[in-house]
Amino acid sequence: MRIKWANSLRASIDAGLRQSKLGLVIISRYYIKKGWTQYELDGFFQKEMTCGKVILPIWHNIIKEEVQNFKS
DSSP, X not given: OOOXXXXXXXXXXXXXXXXXXXXXXXXXXXXXXXSHHHHHHHHHHHHHHHHSOOEEEEEOSOOXXXXXXXXX
């Protein structure tokens, strides 16, 4: 899926979540500083509640304490 210039980021995330079978989430310092990432993770968690395990987290240059301090 590709986000075009005039497309809504939120609507594009929702469409991607609906179409996905698995969410590969690269958790990094950059990722946890962005606002849209919380919305994306919330969508994956919601899908996981109804469809089972769909999130595959990968930690990249980040430590446990930073991940724990990330508001989820």
